[in-house]
Amino acid sequence: MSAEPVLTRRVFFREAICLAVRETLDAEPNAIVMGQDVGAFGGSYKEFYGLFERFGPARVRDTPVAEAAMVGLGVGAAAAGLRTLVSITYMDFVLLALDPLVNYAAKARFKTGGQIRVPMVVKLTAGAKGQGVAHSQSLESWLMSVPGLRVVAPSNVADAYGLMRSALQADGPVVYVDHKRLFPTSGPLNASGHEVPFGLAAVSRPGRHATIVTHSYMVCVALAACDQLAVSGIDCEVIDLRSLAPLDLATVCTSVSKTGALLTLEEGQVVCGIGAEIAYQVQARLGPVRVSRLGAVPAPVSSNPVLEAASLPDAARVADAVRRLLTEG
Amino acid sequence: MLYRLLLPGPIVDLSEVRVLEWHGAPGTQFNPGDLVVELDTHKAVVEMRASSKTVLRKILIEAGEWQRVGEPLAIVSDSADEPLPERAEDLPQSSATYEMV
Numbered sequence: 337m338s339a340e341p342v343l344t345r346r347v348f349f350r351e352a353i354c355l356a357v358r359e360t361l362d363a364e365p366n367a368i369v370m371g372q373d374v375g376a377f378g379g380s381y382k383e384f385y386g387l388f389e390r391f392g393p394a395r396v397r398d399t400p401v402a403e404a405a406m407v408g409l410g411v412g413a414a415a416a417g418l419r420t421l422v423s424i425t426y427m428d429f430v431l432l433a434l435d436p437l438v439n440y441a442a443k444a445r446f447k448t449g450g451q452i453r454v455p456m457v458v459k460l461t462a463g464a465k466g467q468g469v470a471h472s473q474s475l476e477s478w479l480m481s482v483p484g485l486r487v488v489a490p491s492n493v494a495d496a497y498g499l500m501r502s503a504l505q506a507d508g509p510v511v512y513v514d515h516k517r518l519f520p521t522s523g524p525l526n527a528s529g530h531e532v533p534f535g536l537a538a539v540s541r542p543g544r545h546a547t548i549v550t551h552s553y554m555v556c557v558a559l560a561a562c563d564q565l566a567v568s569g570i571d572c573e574v575i576d577l578r579s580l581a582p583l584d585l586a587t588v589c590t591s592v593s594k595t596g597a598l599l600t601l602e603e604g605q606v607v608c609g610i611g612a613e614i615a616y617q618v619q620a621r622l623g624p625v626r627v628s629r630l631g632a633v634p635a636p637v638s639s640n641p642v643l644e645a646a647s648l649p650d651a652a653r654v655a656d657a658v659r660r661l662l663t664e665g
Numbered sequence: 666m667l668y669r670l671l672l673p674g675p676i677v678d679l680s681e682v683r684v685l686e687w688h689g690a691p692g693t694q695f696n697p698g699d700l701v702v703e704l705d706t707h708k709a710v711v712e713m714r715a716s717s718k719t720v721l722r723k724i725l726i727e728a729g730e731w732q733r734v735g736e737p738l739a740i741v742s743d744s745a746d747e748p749l750p751e752r753a754e755d756l757p758q759s760s761a762t763y764e765m766v
């Protein structure tokens with residue numbers, strides 16, 4: 337396995353993350369990585385491959401299976417002057433660490449009048465891929481509403497790198513959400529040092545008839561739906577949010593002003609979801625528009641692959657939702 | 666006899682991999698079990714080992730380059746003196762063993 341992904345312009349998703357982390361650890365002697373299997377094993381998805389050998393066990397630290405302690409240590413170490421990256425493989429288990437994340441990391445700057453900053457990144461892997469009820473959830477909307485937390489979620493290799501670079505430059509806590517189904521992907525990575533600023537969405541596909549606003553792996557699903565819709569002459573624009581907190585509503589509103597129709601798409605639940613927030617915010621700015629939201633059905637994600645697929649948006653369901661939006665909306 | 670050494674598959678979730686390292690140059694003879702080439706995937710290194718005595722004749726995908734699963738990585742032959750054909754497309758497939766490490 338290559339420890340020098342920088343040598344090639346096309347890299348796997350895991351290598352983009354690894355490169356951003358490695359460059360930060362090279363540049364900042366105070367930066368450390370903590371998590372289960374981040375050390376000699378190289379990360380659950382090999383996204384930390386080679387870091388243990390390069391930086392040693394003091395800076396690339398395996399932890400026990402104790403998420404509250406992991407994030408608690410991450411907060412404390414960051415407050416004391418380190419830059420910490422805490423990796424929790426399955427996003428579901430961040431629930432064990434919500435107290436240090438929400439009550440300490442996100443609030444330290446406010447509680448201390450800005451005297452204490454917590455430069456910590458908590459990296460979580462969301463999404464369903466055959467692992468059942470408690471290893472498959474997409475809970476990022478829960479974290480968007482915490483003042484003081486920034487939440488980012490890349491959908492491709494370049495953003496995986498650029499958002500991790502930005503997250504590791506931030507002076508406050510950042511939740512970095514990747515996705516199980518993105519790890520098999522590969523793509524171009526152009527410039528070393530490239531950062532993706534927070535709060536800046538991207539137009540993944542330009543279109544005229546409807547706007548699909550989404551993030552993470554669902555961008556891939558939306559683009560596949562666009563290919564289906566294009567056959568019948570429906571031309572959709574896809575907005576990749578990239579950053580969920582802060583949200584880039586300007587880019588979303590520019591698109592919806594043009595198309596006049598908005599479909600929000602997320603893998604998580606729609607109740608109090610990202611789509612609910614965007615639908616409200618867009619209409620507060622633009623007035624009434626045709627809007628619909630699509631997400632998981634209100635059921636746990638099954639470990640039965642047939643039921644798992646039935647519970648989540650796929651390209652066909654997204655295409656159907658766009659057609660309904662345009663005909664009934 | 667000449668063969669195409671194909672990138673084995675299917676590999677779950679994966680359509681393309683990157684060649685990490687060839688363990689020989691054209692002309693190198695491999696015995697059964699010898700490591701021929703290592704491949705980088707999204708999650709592991711895949712080793713391809715010779716399943717019979719075979720000679721690496723021409724590398725089609727160099728280290729650092731990508732190839733689709735099921736497509737050829739190299740041309741190999743049973744002996745070193747068989748002339749290479751103009752077209753590789755018609756050659757039969759070589760059987761190689763491979764394992765995730």
